[in-house]
Every structure is written in C-alpha cells, then in structure tokens.
Amino acid sequence: MTIGIDNLSEAAVPAAGSWAGHLAEWTARRLEPVVIGLGAILIGLVLFSLFILALGKSPLLLFQLMYTGGFASWFSIQNSLSRAAPLLLTALCVALPARLGLVVIGGEGALALGGVAAAAAALPLAHLLPPVPTLAGIALAAMLAGGIWIGCVGALRHYRGVNETISSLLMSYIAIAVMNQLIEGPLRDPASLNKPSTLPLPADYLIGPLPGMDVHWGFAIGIATCVLSYLLIETTTWGFAARVAGGNTRAAEVQGLPVGRLIVGFTALAGACAGLAGMIEVAAVQGSANGSLIAGYGYTGILVAFLARHNPLAIIPVAILIGGIDASGGLIQRRMGLPDATVLVLQGTLFVVILACETLYGRFKPFNPDLWKRDL
Amino acid sequence: MFDRLSLNRRRFLKTTTAGLLFGAVPGLVSGRARAADGLTVGFVYVGPKDDYGYNQAHAEGAAAVKALDGVTVVEEENVPETVDVQKTMESMINLDGATLLFPTSFGYFDPHVLAVAAKYPDTQFRHCGGLWQAGKHPENVGSYFGYIHQGQYLNGIAAGYATKSKKIGFVAAKPIPQVLQNINAFLLGARSVDPAITCQVIFTGEWSLAVKEAEAVNALVDQGADVITCHVDSPKVVVQTAAGRGAFVCGYHANQSPLAPDKYLTGAEWAWGNVYTDFAKKALAGEKLGNFVRGGLKDGFVKMSPLGPAVSTEARNTFEATLAEIMKTKYSVFKGPLKDNKGNEVIAAGAAYSEDAIELESMAYLVDGVVGSAS
Amino acid sequence: MESTAIGLWGIPLAILAGAIRVSTPFIFVSLGETITERSGRINLGLEGTLVFGAMTAYAIAVVTGSPWLGVAGAMAAGASFGLIHGFICRWPKVNDIAIGIAMMQFGLGLAFFLGKPYIQPAAPHLPSIPFGFWSGLPQIQAALDINVLFLIGAALTFALRWVLANTRIGLTLRVVGDSTDAARAMGIDPHRVRLVATAVGGAFAAVGGAYLSLYYPGAWNEGISSGQGLMAVALVIFARWNPVGCFLAALLFGGAGALGPALQSVGVTSGYYLFYAAPYALTLVIMIATSSPNRPVPGMPGALSLTK
Structure with missing residues (x-):
C-alpha cells in the first residue's frame, strides 16, 4: 500500500516529556510538510522559468502577473477563493476513501448527480419552504444522490471485490450520461432554449456571497467540511478504525473492525461531499442544473487530494493555490500572449516536483520529532 | 511585439498600483484601473482559439478588431461556463480596464454575463447568441447573432x-x-432541388467530441448519406472523415475547404470581423451600442465559402440565384405549409417566417423529411 | 430504402467497424499499461502521454510528410514520459499513482502548448489495408479498411502474451511485479526493470495517440482524446493484466461505442446519451459479474499498489 497516508505510528506516539518538548515535537512534525512543500514549489518554479526563458519570454514578468492575478489585490484573492471553492469538496471525495486505501476517481459523476438531484428537489421544496430550509433540503438530496452513487462503489468493492478505481470511473461516465439525459429530457425547462437546463431556482433561493465578500457561501461550506472531515479522521474512533483498516484490511478484519461498514460509510461520505459540490454549483453559481456542471472539478479534485497527501486540512491551502494559479492564468494569456496551456504546464511541473519531493520526508534531521523528544 | 510588451508592462504597473491602493478595501473594488486612452475590448472563448470552427471564427473577428487604431484587445481561451467566466470578465474589467466585453459562448449568458453586468453597469457586454429582452435584462448587455441558417439553406x-x-x-x-x-434549413435547401431528399441527423450530445463525430459520419455514410454537414464546435473531423469516405461535405463556422478540396461543396461561415469592428467603432466614437443585433448574409454577418470544383454548373446557377435573392430581400427559408417530422403542421399555408422572425429562435421541431428526434 | 442503404444491418456492421476503428488506442495504451503494471508500477498518467504522442506524431508528420516518422517520434516522446515517471517513482515514499496524475496534467499542458501551430495544417494519414476488396458493398469495404496499427496491435497482443509466459524477459517482469524482495534475491534490479517497463508502456501509449491524430479521427486538436488514455488504464484491471484480455476489452469498448451513432442512423433517436454510455455500463456489468469478494483478483501483480 503506497497511498500517501501518514504513518499509523503517528497516532500511537506515547505522551511523554514536557510541554516544551511537546511543542517542539509538534512544530517539527507540522513544519516538515510546509518547508518541503514550499521548497518543492520553489524548485518547480525554477524549472518552469527555464521553460519560459526557452520561449524567449520573461519568467519574472510571468510570476509578477501570477501574483497580480492570483493574490495581489482583494479582487484577485476573491477570484482565487471562488475558483477554489468546488475543489475543496471534490478533493474530499478522493481524500476520505484514501484513508481506507481506496483510490476513487469518480467525483465528477457524483458532482453531476448531486447537481441534478438538487435542482430536481428544488422544484417542490421551493413551493413549500422558505429559502434556508429549502437549501438544506436540496443539499441533503444532493448529498444522498452523490453518497449513494459513490457508496455503491464502496459496496461493490467490499461485497463483490470490484476494483473501486475502475468502477468509480465507469460510474462517473454513466452519471454524466444520466445527468444529460435528465436535463435534456424530463427535467428540461422548456424556456431554456439553446442551453438545456432544469427550471431555475427562484432568485431569493440562491446561495449568496459571504458577508463583505464576493465569494459565495460554498467556499465557507467547503472549508467547514474539510475541518469536519479532519476531525472525523483524527479524533473519532471511526476515523481511527478507518486508518487501521487502510493500513491492512485483513488485520482489521481479524481485529473485528467492521471493514465493510467502514468502506461503504467512507465512500458514501466522499460521494456526499462531491454531491454537495454539485448542489453548490447549482444553487450558488449556475442557478439551475445544466451541462456547464461538467467543468472538470471532479478530476482536479483528484490532484488536489494527492497533493494534500489526503489530509483534509491540507486540502484547503492546496485548493487555494490551484485556484490562484487558475485565476492568474487569464492574465498570463492576456498580457504575455501565451496560450492557456501555459498554466497547465506550470501546474504539471509544480505537481510533479511537489509529489516527487515527498521522498524528502524524514530525510532532514531537524524535522524528526524523536530528536526533539530526546533533546528536551 | 516589444512595443506591446512594454505598453502592457506600463499598464501593468498602473493597475498594480491601483490594485494596491484600492484593492485592500472590499467596497472599493469598483474603483478600478482603466486604460488611460482608447478602448480595451475583451474576448472570452469557451474552447481553443484555433479549433477550425466556432471559436476560431470569433478569434478571427477579434483579430480584425486588433487592427483598429486606439483599440487594445485582450483574449482568454478555454474558459468554462462556470464561476471562471464571471471572474475572467471581472478580471478583464478590473485589471485590464476593458469596457467592452464579448463573451462568445452561448452558455455564458445566463447567469454569468447577467450577474457580472449587474455588478459593472459602466461596462458594455455583448453576447453571442443570447436573446436579450428589453426590461428583463440589463441595459449594458446586448446580444448579437447571425442568420446562419441561410448559409445552411444554401449548403442544402x-x-x-x-x-x-x-x-x-x-x-x-x-x-x-x-x-x-x-x-431544417439544410434539408429545405436540398428539397428545393428535389423534394424526395431526406436528411438523417445524428446527435453527439457534446459540442466537441472528435471520435464520436467521426463515428457519426461513418454511421451516416453507411446508411447511404452522400453529402454531410454538421453543427459542432470543430468541424475538422467531420469534414475529413466524410471526405475520406467519399462523401461530399458542406462546411460550417469557418472555411474548411483546404481539408477536403475535392469534396468540399461550400460552407456557411461566420463573418464576425464585420460585426466586431462595427461594435468597436461605435464604442470608440462614444455611440450607443445596439442591444439586439442580428444580421444575415446581406448584412455581412454570415458568408459562404467559395463553391468547390464538385459543384455542377446547374447547381452553381441555382445557388447564385438564391444567394442574390437573399442579398436583396428579407428572405424566408421557412415558409408554409410546413409539417414537422411527426406530422404536425408547424407553419400554416401562406405564412412565412422571414430571416428576422423571432419565432425561429425558439424552434423546437425537425421538419418533415429529417430523420431524427428533436428532444 | 435506397439501394445504397443497408438498413438494420448497419448496426452489427457499425459494431464490427467501430470495434476495429475505435479500439486501437485502447489496445496500445492498455498493452503498454499491462507491461508497466506487470512490473509492479502503475502509471495513471497515460492519458497525458497519449495526447502528447498524438501531438508529436501529428507535428512530425506535418513537418516531414511521413506519418511513420511521426509514430516513431511519438514513441520516443512517450518513452521519455515513461522514463521520467519511472525515474521519479524509484525514490522512496513517492506515490506512483500521484506522480501519474501529475504527469497527466504535465503531458496535456505541454501537448496543448506545443501543439498550437499544428492545429491548422493537415498531416498525411497512416496507411490502411483494404481487406474488404471482395465485397461489392462500400459499407463493408469501409468497415474492413483496416489500419496497419490495428494489425500491429493485434500481433503485439499475442506476442506479449507469449513473451510474458515463455521468455526470460517475461519471467523477470513477473517476478519483479510479484515481489520486490524475491526479485532482489534472484539478482534482478527491480528499479531498472520497472524503469524500462514504464518507458515501454509510455511508448505504447504514445502510439495509441498517434493513431488518433494520424488515422482516426485523424486530426490534431485539444479535444482529440475523450479520456481514452484514462479509460484504457482502467481496462487493464478489467482485463486482469492479461494482454489478450486487454485486446478483447478494447474491441468490446470500441464496438459498444459505435452503438449510439448506429442506432440513431437507423431511426432509434431518443435516449442517445444512455446509448453513448453503453461501453461504460457494459464494462461495469461484466466487472461485477466476474468479480468475487472471496478471492484476490487473479493475475494481479503482488507488488502493485492500486489494489490490495
């Protein structure tokens, strides 16, 4: 098993030493990914600079533009955060099953189904209920749809031995087909002429922006879900059991852990996250379910999850980083005359280097928690 | 090249300063930087700029605008119809000082263009294909489109x-x-030659899906179709595959004759250069831009590819006579009596929809003689 | 019905023709991935390699006028991608699945970036052999107009099966794939074997891309692949790491993919999205029917990280 899951031993470190020792140990452990991550980004940027130089363009100008476009002003920051919002949830769709050692790559389909379920549920609910309960209701519908879909992947894995990677991919394509069939067939709003869509949500039922910001509430929901997922994995017995089962299924079964329920539960939860992402796209961005839901968020989420080493908290900065690179991509096209693929090359270079640098974990002495335990 | 770069750098410095000054205060985002002089026009494309089709036709139009004095063009390609396009437009407004935007994909209109336009009332948005309605949509938004079905009628x-x-x-x-x-126009054009002709349609379900488009062409040719045309974003694959199977082809969006010189009959092409330069000149002169702009062959919105070598003299004569007719009057491709392919009458005898009839923009049927389903 | 139309016979013919036309990229990518995975590595990024191969082949064919030079160039490029993947993944703690996904992004980006100038020009196509010469029906002639790469792919399938089962190279690959320690005990350097296996896998995948851009559909643009590379990697698991299984799975996938357009062409016009999903649904159903919870997946290399 080689998925980047933190060592089990981490959870089993004995409580010992003074609080200063604890602090140093804690800092050392938390600092390692930050330093290695930033170092890797630096190496990636240098490599990408060579590429840009080879094209006869100025890498300095490019990085300046990236900073301007992604992070330099309040507008740019909000731009980055808006783009990061759906990735937080689709990344969780990969990160949660990864705790059990499962590689689920079908978030795109769960997102599509979640979006359609949300739009379909909105029609009756909006007649009966005020906005907030309606939104809660359609969020539930979306999470159910996504949860059942990816939960099936988990169930197939455990009860039929069907590989989850291939089944989630296949089911993703099927889900997108179902979505298209529904929004161009039974759920189509006849008034949606050239862009087949479901009936739109009433304007006052849409998810609005965060107070004082131009970023919709979906971003906050995404952050909250990441934090909750972190707590689930790190602090609950379910999370602990999942990590044990992820380490060794056979051993977990021998120990009497409910591996089947864990697998179905975690995959269903993962699907619920992607379904929620679909609901937010419908209720905060699109206003209805339509083909624009298929924008690759599910696939980008895979990348985000692997870069975050399947740690739900780490997903937050990684998603914002990708959002920022995407946000600045436009400026690079407009100001430097480079094609949009420049950003893909940059992302590819960065991600390969960041992931390759995982080999450096544990190589630098100052980051070794044991060292600090001994010293203090 | 160097000049443009240094100009951009100057503007870049200006905008960053502005960004630093105003950016930190959320309420003041609208206090954005503007180009000191001239006009900055933004184009947003949903696919790659050079797709031999839809997006390329728009990018060629943008290139015509670039040639105007005092106009700066900023472009962004492969922008999905999500929050991305909203932010791209806002970024063009805030960071580039664009005051006229052309979001060119149909899917951008509702809700994305409408949402951003409401936030930036001083910026003009002109959207391709949308149905702008007075009173319902903001005044700084408009839509433009061409009667390209006339081109498909001539293709037919x-x-x-x-x-x-x-x-x-x-x-x-x-x-x-x-x-x-x-x-429908393609079939009606063909039926004006021989009423026995039928047209088989295959929907691929996506705007750009190379292998499926090729499979669709093969299925059509296997069922005996010997002239093929299409409405997908990038017709390159359809044209090449059809010609490879020995069928004749009619192009769409852009001129694809170099891909199949012998088999290419003609094609319905966009002429966005005319439309965009017209908008840009009006904006430069400070005139009001139209909110609902439509035009066909005679207005220079649409043009035909030159007729290929396979077109017979007889065909050429009819083609040119019809084209001349279209160039003269408001031509009606859709005339009664007309039935759909389920047998319902859709246009009564004696009635006719001229090119600018608004009813055409909500067409939901396939006419008698088309094999396929409209839903 | 006109004499040129073949009516309902179009459906089986389309499935046959589709199986031959559409399957080739799946065959090459899945054979390549089989080699890689048999060595105990997984390269999920072959979609990027496929698209980069498509671009390279097309560009070289445009510039030199020779599609075969294009294929050769694509193989070299694909092998380089494989080498990068293989080289990075030999380092401890590096996750091969993650690197594959990142390499996919990198390959796509680089292909789109470098491929811009080659979207407009037309490249010479790869040749095909008219096996349908005996038939008077143009439909059959077209269906049996078989590209050389398909034939090479078919030959490679059986060659690979033989190599894996009967040769020293095959044995080495299998040993490394089943157990790193056992390989070391036998004096084999597992890293080197995996490096070579990943490079060969990349080269194969790039040939699949060359088929897309130089034969069917035979054009280069950014939408040339609709996920064939990713799907083919998944088909390897479906095919249980067996080359012949990969070949059959690819044929099944291609044939089922032809169902949607063919049904519409004979007048079955509603629900086409669902027909288009037929290959995925069919594969899933077969997977479910043939899997079993109680025994490990047969044929699976023991050192593979994707499955346990």
Whole structure:
C-alpha cells in the first residue's frame, strides 16, 4: 500500500516529556510538510522559468502577473477563493476513501448527480419552504444522490471485490450520461432554449456571497467540511478504525473492525461531499442544473487530494493555490500572449516536483520529532 | 511585439498600483484601473482559439478588431461556463480596464454575463447568441447573432444537386433551436432541388467530441448519406472523415475547404470581423451600442465559402440565384405549409417566417423529411 | 430504402467497424499499461502521454510528410514520459499513482502548448489495408479498411502474451511485479526493470495517440482524446493484466461505442446519451459479474499498489 497516508505510528506516539518538548515535537512534525512543500514549489518554479526563458519570454514578468492575478489585490484573492471553492469538496471525495486505501476517481459523476438531484428537489421544496430550509433540503438530496452513487462503489468493492478505481470511473461516465439525459429530457425547462437546463431556482433561493465578500457561501461550506472531515479522521474512533483498516484490511478484519461498514460509510461520505459540490454549483453559481456542471472539478479534485497527501486540512491551502494559479492564468494569456496551456504546464511541473519531493520526508534531521523528544 | 510588451508592462504597473491602493478595501473594488486612452475590448472563448470552427471564427473577428487604431484587445481561451467566466470578465474589467466585453459562448449568458453586468453597469457586454429582452435584462448587455441558417439553406441547395442517393446527413451536437434551424434549413435547401431528399441527423450530445463525430459520419455514410454537414464546435473531423469516405461535405463556422478540396461543396461561415469592428467603432466614437443585433448574409454577418470544383454548373446557377435573392430581400427559408417530422403542421399555408422572425429562435421541431428526434 | 442503404444491418456492421476503428488506442495504451503494471508500477498518467504522442506524431508528420516518422517520434516522446515517471517513482515514499496524475496534467499542458501551430495544417494519414476488396458493398469495404496499427496491435497482443509466459524477459517482469524482495534475491534490479517497463508502456501509449491524430479521427486538436488514455488504464484491471484480455476489452469498448451513432442512423433517436454510455455500463456489468469478494483478483501483480 503506497497511498500517501501518514504513518499509523503517528497516532500511537506515547505522551511523554514536557510541554516544551511537546511543542517542539509538534512544530517539527507540522513544519516538515510546509518547508518541503514550499521548497518543492520553489524548485518547480525554477524549472518552469527555464521553460519560459526557452520561449524567449520573461519568467519574472510571468510570476509578477501570477501574483497580480492570483493574490495581489482583494479582487484577485476573491477570484482565487471562488475558483477554489468546488475543489475543496471534490478533493474530499478522493481524500476520505484514501484513508481506507481506496483510490476513487469518480467525483465528477457524483458532482453531476448531486447537481441534478438538487435542482430536481428544488422544484417542490421551493413551493413549500422558505429559502434556508429549502437549501438544506436540496443539499441533503444532493448529498444522498452523490453518497449513494459513490457508496455503491464502496459496496461493490467490499461485497463483490470490484476494483473501486475502475468502477468509480465507469460510474462517473454513466452519471454524466444520466445527468444529460435528465436535463435534456424530463427535467428540461422548456424556456431554456439553446442551453438545456432544469427550471431555475427562484432568485431569493440562491446561495449568496459571504458577508463583505464576493465569494459565495460554498467556499465557507467547503472549508467547514474539510475541518469536519479532519476531525472525523483524527479524533473519532471511526476515523481511527478507518486508518487501521487502510493500513491492512485483513488485520482489521481479524481485529473485528467492521471493514465493510467502514468502506461503504467512507465512500458514501466522499460521494456526499462531491454531491454537495454539485448542489453548490447549482444553487450558488449556475442557478439551475445544466451541462456547464461538467467543468472538470471532479478530476482536479483528484490532484488536489494527492497533493494534500489526503489530509483534509491540507486540502484547503492546496485548493487555494490551484485556484490562484487558475485565476492568474487569464492574465498570463492576456498580457504575455501565451496560450492557456501555459498554466497547465506550470501546474504539471509544480505537481510533479511537489509529489516527487515527498521522498524528502524524514530525510532532514531537524524535522524528526524523536530528536526533539530526546533533546528536551 | 516589444512595443506591446512594454505598453502592457506600463499598464501593468498602473493597475498594480491601483490594485494596491484600492484593492485592500472590499467596497472599493469598483474603483478600478482603466486604460488611460482608447478602448480595451475583451474576448472570452469557451474552447481553443484555433479549433477550425466556432471559436476560431470569433478569434478571427477579434483579430480584425486588433487592427483598429486606439483599440487594445485582450483574449482568454478555454474558459468554462462556470464561476471562471464571471471572474475572467471581472478580471478583464478590473485589471485590464476593458469596457467592452464579448463573451462568445452561448452558455455564458445566463447567469454569468447577467450577474457580472449587474455588478459593472459602466461596462458594455455583448453576447453571442443570447436573446436579450428589453426590461428583463440589463441595459449594458446586448446580444448579437447571425442568420446562419441561410448559409445552411444554401449548403442544402449545393447538397441537393450533389446527392445521388437522395439522402444527406447532418452531425449535430444538441437538439437546441440554433442547431434545429440549421438542420431544417439544410434539408429545405436540398428539397428545393428535389423534394424526395431526406436528411438523417445524428446527435453527439457534446459540442466537441472528435471520435464520436467521426463515428457519426461513418454511421451516416453507411446508411447511404452522400453529402454531410454538421453543427459542432470543430468541424475538422467531420469534414475529413466524410471526405475520406467519399462523401461530399458542406462546411460550417469557418472555411474548411483546404481539408477536403475535392469534396468540399461550400460552407456557411461566420463573418464576425464585420460585426466586431462595427461594435468597436461605435464604442470608440462614444455611440450607443445596439442591444439586439442580428444580421444575415446581406448584412455581412454570415458568408459562404467559395463553391468547390464538385459543384455542377446547374447547381452553381441555382445557388447564385438564391444567394442574390437573399442579398436583396428579407428572405424566408421557412415558409408554409410546413409539417414537422411527426406530422404536425408547424407553419400554416401562406405564412412565412422571414430571416428576422423571432419565432425561429425558439424552434423546437425537425421538419418533415429529417430523420431524427428533436428532444 | 435506397439501394445504397443497408438498413438494420448497419448496426452489427457499425459494431464490427467501430470495434476495429475505435479500439486501437485502447489496445496500445492498455498493452503498454499491462507491461508497466506487470512490473509492479502503475502509471495513471497515460492519458497525458497519449495526447502528447498524438501531438508529436501529428507535428512530425506535418513537418516531414511521413506519418511513420511521426509514430516513431511519438514513441520516443512517450518513452521519455515513461522514463521520467519511472525515474521519479524509484525514490522512496513517492506515490506512483500521484506522480501519474501529475504527469497527466504535465503531458496535456505541454501537448496543448506545443501543439498550437499544428492545429491548422493537415498531416498525411497512416496507411490502411483494404481487406474488404471482395465485397461489392462500400459499407463493408469501409468497415474492413483496416489500419496497419490495428494489425500491429493485434500481433503485439499475442506476442506479449507469449513473451510474458515463455521468455526470460517475461519471467523477470513477473517476478519483479510479484515481489520486490524475491526479485532482489534472484539478482534482478527491480528499479531498472520497472524503469524500462514504464518507458515501454509510455511508448505504447504514445502510439495509441498517434493513431488518433494520424488515422482516426485523424486530426490534431485539444479535444482529440475523450479520456481514452484514462479509460484504457482502467481496462487493464478489467482485463486482469492479461494482454489478450486487454485486446478483447478494447474491441468490446470500441464496438459498444459505435452503438449510439448506429442506432440513431437507423431511426432509434431518443435516449442517445444512455446509448453513448453503453461501453461504460457494459464494462461495469461484466466487472461485477466476474468479480468475487472471496478471492484476490487473479493475475494481479503482488507488488502493485492500486489494489490490495
């Protein structure tokens, strides 16, 4: 098993030493990914600079533009955060099953189904209920749809031995087909002429922006879900059991852990996250379910999850980083005359280097928690 | 090249300063930087700028605008119809000082263009294909489109003469009014030559899906269709595959004749350069831009590819006579009596929809003689 | 019905023709991935390699006028991608799945970036052999107009099966794939074997891309692949790491993919999205029917990280 899951031993470190020792140990452990991550980004940027130089363009100008476009002003920051919002949830769709050692790559389909379920549920609910309960209701519908879909992947894995990677991919394509069939067939709003869509949500039922910001509430929901997922994995017995089962299924079964329920539960939860992402796209961005839901968020989420080493908290900065690179991509096209693929090359270079640098974990002495335990 | 770069750098410095000054205060985002002089026009494309089709036609239009004095053009390609396009437009406004935006994909209109336009009332948005309605949509938004079904009607005439099997084929993305108009016009053009002709349509379900488009062409040719046209974003694959199977082809969006010189009959092309330079000149002169702009062949919105070598003299004569007719009057491709392919009358005898009839923009049927389903 | 139309016979013919036309990229990518995975590595990024191969082949064919030089160039490029993947993944703690996904992004980006100038020009196509010469029906002639790469792919399938089962190279690959320690005990350097296996896998995948851009559909643009590379990697698991299984799975996938357009062409016009999903649904159903919870997946290399 080689998925980047933190060592089990981490959870089993004995409580010992003074609080200063604890602090140093804690800092050392938390600092390692930050330093290695930033170092890797630096190496990636240098490599990408060579590429840009080879094209006869100025890498300095490019990085300046990236900073301007992604992070330099309040507008740019909000731009980055808006783009990061759906990735937080689709990344969780990969990160949660990864705790059990499962590689689920079908978030795109769960997102599509979640979006359609949300739009379909909105029609009756909006007649009966005020906005907030309606939104809660359609969020539930979306999470159910996504949860059942990816939960099936988990169930197939455990009860039929069907590989989850291939089944989630296949089911993703099927889900997108179902979505298209529904929004161009039974759920189509006849008034949606050239862009087949479901009936739109009433304007006052849409998810609005965060107070004082131009970023919709979906971003906050995404952050909250990441934090909750972190707590689930790190602090609950379910999370602990999942990590044990992820380490060794056979051993977990021998120990009497409910591996089947864990697998179905975690995959269903993962699907619920992607379904929620679909609901937010419908209720905060699109206003209805339509083909624009298929924008690759599910696939980008895979990348985000692997870069975050399947740690739900780490997903937050990684998603914002990708959002920022995407946000600045436009400026690079407009100001430097480079094609949009420049950003893909940059992302590819960065991600390969960041992931390759995982080999450096544990190589630098100052980051070794044991060292600090001994010293203090 | 160097000049442009240094100009951009200057503007870049200006905008960053502005960004630093105003950016930190959320309420003041609208206090954005502007180009000191001239006009900055932004183009947003949903696919790659050079797709031999839809996006390329728009990018060629943008290139014509670039040639105008005092106009700076900023472009962004592969922008999905999500929050991305909203932020791209805002970024063009805030960071580049764009005051006239052309978001060119249909899917951008509702809700994305409408949402951003409400936030930036001083910026003009002109959207391709949308149905702008006074009172319902903001005043700084407008829509433009061309009666390209006229081009497909002429394609149909060329096809009607070229087909031996009396069966022609259409590869379409989705059954939406703009596509259904084209399919119907293509068949009606062919039927003006020979009323026995039928048209088989295959929907691929996506705007750009190379292998499926090729499979669709093969299925059409296997069923006897010997002239093929399409309405997908990038017709390159359809044209090449059809010609490879020995069928004649009619182009769409842009001129694809170099891909199949012998088999290419003609094609319905956009002429966005005219439309965009017209908008830009008006904006430069400070005139009000139209909110609902439509035009056909005679208005220079649409043009035909030159007729290919396979077009017979007889076909050429009819083609040119019809074209001359279209250039003279408000031409009606859709005239009663007309039935859809389920047998319902859709246009009564004696009635006719001229090119600018608003009813055409909500067409939801396939006419009698088209094999396919509109829903 | 006109004499040129073949009516309902179009459906089986389309499935046959589709199986031959559409399957080739799946065959090459899945054979390549089989080699890689048999060595105990997984390269999920072959979609990027496929698209980069498509671009390279097309560009070289445009510039030199020779499609075969294009294929050769694509193989070299694909092998380089494989080498990068293989080289990075030999380092401890590096996750091969993650690197594959990142390499996919990198390959796509680089292909789109470098491929811009080659979207407009037309490249010479790869040749095909008219096996349908005996038939008077143009439909059959077209269906049996078989590209050389398909034939090479078919030959490679059986060659690979033989190599894996009967040769020293095959044995080495299998040993490394089943157990790193056992390989070391036998004096084999597992890293080197995996490096070579990943490079060969990349080269194969790039040939699949060359088929897309130089034969069917035979054009280069950014939408040339609709996920064939990713799907083919998944098909390897479906095919249980067996080359012949990969070949059959690819044929099944291609044939089922032809169902949607063929049904519409004979007048079955509603629900086409669902027909288009037929290959995925069919594969899933077969997977479910043939899997079993109680025994490990047969044929699976023991050192593979994707499955346990």
